[in-house]
Amino acid sequence: MPPVDAEPRYLLKLFVAGSSTRTGHAINNLRRICDDEFPGGYELVVIDVVEQPAIAEEKKILALPTLIKESPLPARRIIGDFSDKEKVLAGLGLAAH
Amino acid sequence: MFTHVPNYPQIEKIETGITGFDLISSGGLPKGRTTLVSGTAGSAKTVFAVQFLAEGIKRSGDAGIFVTFEESPADIRRNVKSLGWDLEVWEAEGKWLFVDASPDPGQDQVEAGRYDLGALLARIEYAVAKIGATRLSMDSLGAVFAQFRDAALVRSELFRISAILRQLKVTSLMTSERTQEYGEIARFGVEEFVADNVVILRNVLEDEKRRRTMEILKYRGTSHQKGEFPFTIVSGRGVLAIPLSAMELKQKSSNVRITSGNKELDAMCGGGFFRDSIILVSGATGTGKTLITTEFLKGGADKGERCLLFAFEESREQLFRNADGWGSNFEELEESGLLKVVCAYPESASLEDHLIEMKDIIEHFKPNRIAVDSFSALERVATPKGFREFVISLTSFIKHQEVAGLFTATTPSLMGGTSVTESHISTLTDSIILLRYVEMNGSMRRCLTVLKMRGSLHDKDILEFNIDGGGMHLGEPFRHVTGILAGNPRETPYGIPAI
Numbered sequence: 001m002p003p004v005d006a007e008p009r010y011l012l013k014l015f016v017a018g019s020s021t022r023t024g025h026a027i028n029n030l031r032r033i034c035d036d037e038f039p040g041g042y043e044l045v046v047i048d049v050v051e052q053p054a055i056a057e058e059k060k061i062l063a064l065p066t067l068i069k070e071s072p073l074p075a076r077r078i079i080g081d082f083s084d085k086e087k088v089l090a091g092l093g094l095a096a097h
Numbered sequence: 098m099f100t101h102v103p104n105y106p107q108i109e110k111i112e113t114g115i116t117g118f119d120l121i122s123s124g125g126l127p128k129g130r131t132t133l134v135s136g137t138a139g140s141a142k143t144v145f146a147v148q149f150l151a152e153g154i155k156r157s158g159d160a161g162i163f164v165t166f167e168e169s170p171a172d173i174r175r176n177v178k179s180l181g182w183d184l185e186v187w188e189a190e191g192k193w194l195f196v197d198a199s200p201d202p203g204q205d206q207v208e209a210g211r212y213d214l215g216a217l218l219a220r221i222e223y224a225v226a227k228i229g230a231t232r233l234s235m236d237s238l239g240a241v242f243a244q245f246r247d248a249a250l251v252r253s254e255l256f257r258i259s260a261i262l263r264q265l266k267v268t269s270l271m272t273s274e275r276t277q278e279y280g281e282i283a284r285f286g287v288e289e290f291v292a293d294n295v296v297i298l299r300n301v302l303e304d305e306k307r308r309r310t311m312e313i314l315k316y317r318g319t320s321h322q323k324g325e326f327p328f329t330i331v332s333g334r335g336v337l338a339i340p341l342s343a344m345e346l347k348q349k350s351s352n353v354r355i356t357s358g359n360k361e362l363d364a365m366c367g368g369g370f371f372r373d374s375i376i377l378v379s380g381a382t383g384t385g386k387t388l389i390t391t392e393f394l395k396g397g398a399d400k401g402e403r404c405l406l407f408a409f410e411e412s413r414e415q416l417f418r419n420a421d422g423w424g425s426n427f428e429e430l431e432e433s434g435l436l437k438v439v440c441a442y443p444e445s446a447s448l449e450d451h452l453i454e455m456k457d458i459i460e461h462f463k464p465n466r467i468a469v470d471s472f473s474a475l476e477r478v479a480t481p482k483g484f485r486e487f488v489i490s491l492t493s494f495i496k497h498q499e500v501a502g503l504f505t506a507t508t509p510s511l512m513g514g515t516s517v518t519e520s521h522i523s524t525l526t527d528s529i530i531l532l533r534y535v536e537m538n539g540s541m542r543r544c545l546t547v548l549k550m551r552g553s554l555h556d557k558d559i560l561e562f563n564i565d566g567g568g569m570h571l572g573e574p575f576r577h578v579t580g581i582l583a584g585n586p587r588e589t590p591y592g593i594p595a596i
Contacts, residue, residue, distance in 0.1 A: 015216060017215040017216070022211075026210075053219050053220055056220050057220050057224075060198065062241075063212040063213065063214055063216060063217075063245070064212060064213055064214070064215035077204065077206035077207070078209050079207070079208055079209070081209075084210050087207055088207075088209045
């Protein structure tokens with residue numbers, strides 16, 4: 001049982017194409033930020049749009065990588081390789097430190 | 098036969114099915130290539146893009162992908178219903194698939210680092226494979242640039258998409274915005290990456306009248322007609338372009354003579370009009386143009402020919418009453434099926450719409466003779482340029498049908514003078530008949546002369562004529578009068594030749 005006063009758990013969906021170095025780079029950047037910022041933990045689901053184009057269609061994804069923060073609400077979208085930490089935090093609705 | 102074909106790799110084209118466009122583009126859009134269709138707001142880009150897919154489905158069952166960056170699929174489905182396209186039916190049949198890239202209101206995204214449009218590409222590839230599409234429309238590129246900050250990146254990604262579509266052998270059309278009717282090709286420099294083929298749609302305000310035209314600006318490595326061609330949008334059919342120079346003058350000159358409906362006029366013309374010729378009857382109001390038209394139709398119907406009249410000046414009742422007064426019963430002729438009278442107010446539609454309707458009626462009725470009374474009435478609803486194009490287009494269409502066409506033109510002044518219609522049409526006509534008033538000894542008299550009769554001898558006299566219950570009767574020539582055509586008749590003494 002998680003403690004009642006725990007930080008909210010983040011559900012993040014990351015859309016990428018294949019397993020290029022660029023994709024790996026983006027995933028690493030994102031994990032580094034999340035590990036620092038989400039002491040309550042987070043769940044990162046990586047979706048390959050080449051393998052699952054129907055999901056990309058349903059979510060109306062155009063750019064890669066695209067990150068959707070599905071919970072907690074409101075849902076937010078960030079595109080790019082997450083090299084700009086400030087913007088990632090702003091995109092997630094967290095004030096930069 | 099001319100069989101020498103240069104040994105170049107020919108760019109294959111696919112017929113779009115958009116009426117007139119295939120003629121202007123000498124066969125349609127370059128197959129497997131991307132064509133940019135650029136236009137200002139309201140220039141019918143979306144209609145064009147939808148129609149390209151719709152015609153593919155209707156004509157050959159070609160499946161098509163519609164990538165929308167601007168309107169939602171629901172909006173597009175609703176908007177094109179009135180044009181006769183039920184997208185939901187085609188979607189259910191697997192012939193039409195939307196790739197919905199329209200922006201979600203309230204869904205803003207943050208850009209945090211480098212990105213590309215790989216997901217859009219993956220969705221397009223998936224959609225193409227899913228229904229086996231061979232056509233694709235993207236509408237409109239300006240909206241993609243609005244969704245992303247990096248315009249250079251969007252440009253290069255669109256280039257990548259069009260390159261992959263080419264590999265997939267999908268013929269594509271992308272629309273883009275322009276800010277001016279005559280200015281840069283498209284916003285955001287998009288023409289640079291699909292520069293091979295560019296079509297411009299215009300919607301110009303000219304003399305308080307809207308005039309739509311399309312122009313093929315570039316068609317790399319393949320032929321097309323040059324210049325602007327008028328088009329219109331018709332409910333149930335979509336975009337209809339009106340090619341002018343695209344109509345080749347292949348009319349066969351026939352030596353078969355047909356009656357003008359008046360024996361004396363036939364004699365003046367050397368035995369009647371030629372079967373496939375264009376005859377212009379010009380004169381001031383009341384000189385007898387409608388009478389000559391009536392006799393022309395009656396003469397044809399009496400010989401069992403199918404006759405069609407487009408009347409833009411008088412109502413049906415007036416026309417029928419007049420015809421009755423000259424001994425022609427139009428009612429009986431219509432009942433027999435040999436005559437069809439179509440009355441319309443010139444102001445009821447744009448000239449392009451009139452033209453399309455007239456062509457439709459001609460194609461359905463298949464007449465042997467066509468009369469338009471009068472051409473001049475249509476001048477009111479168009480710009481001079483638009484009118485000229487109308488005249489050229491209608492006359493060449495009629496010549497293609499290989500039937501006789503008789504048009505009337507009203508001269509603005511009672512005595513002499515020419516009409517604008519005349520100057521537009523005279524070179525296209527095979528015969529010109531002038532009707533004039535002559536003021537003589539305190540009375541107005543009417544005269545007729547055959548000014549031109551291509552390919553035949555004709556009587557050059559200026560004859561006086563009378564009108565009674567039996568129609569028109571030609572009389573004696575005005576041998577002692579000069580200056581009739583100039584509108585300044587003067588009597589000359591007998592025996593002295595007129596100078």
